[in-house]
Amino acid sequence: MPAKDLFYKTVETALIQDGWIDIKSLKLDYDGTTLEIDLSADKLLSAQKGTIYIAAEVKSFVAPSVVYAFHQAIGQYIHYRMVLKHQRLDRTPYLAVPNTIYQQHFSNPFFQDSLKENQINLLIVNAITHEVDRWIPNPES
DSSP: OOOOOTTHHHHHHHHHHTTOEEEEEEEEEETTEEEEEEEEEEEEEETTTEEEEEEEEEOOOOSSOHHHHHHHHHHHHHHHHHHHHHTTOOOEEEEEEEHHHIIIIITSHHHHHHHHHTTOOEEEEETTTTEEEEEESOTTO
8 A cells, every 4th residue: 555645634634524425545457557546535415416526646745846746746647537537437536735835836837737738626725724725626516
């Protein structure tokens, strides 16, 4: 089992506080290649709207180079999205990041353009309050 990111417990707590249930890691297999996404979670919206399902890769970006860590995170995200689609799993992938990283780095044009180009969904979590700051896009919409 891969080591959990330093930010994992914070994201897990934020999801619980936001009403998500059945939070656990998600093992995927792509024709013999095994991958593990940090978190999967479910949320019942209503009887009419049903349940929504996500899969989140958690990244703290504590490496000396945020750009290098970003390259790695985007690559992982793209592969996880591909395998979720291949397995026909109805889970929307998200990249979970601290709000400080989003504010200090991801708001810059390079990061914004890359996120848009690669169609990356973000789960931004406040590392101090352990609450969901925002979803881009919101899975409940």
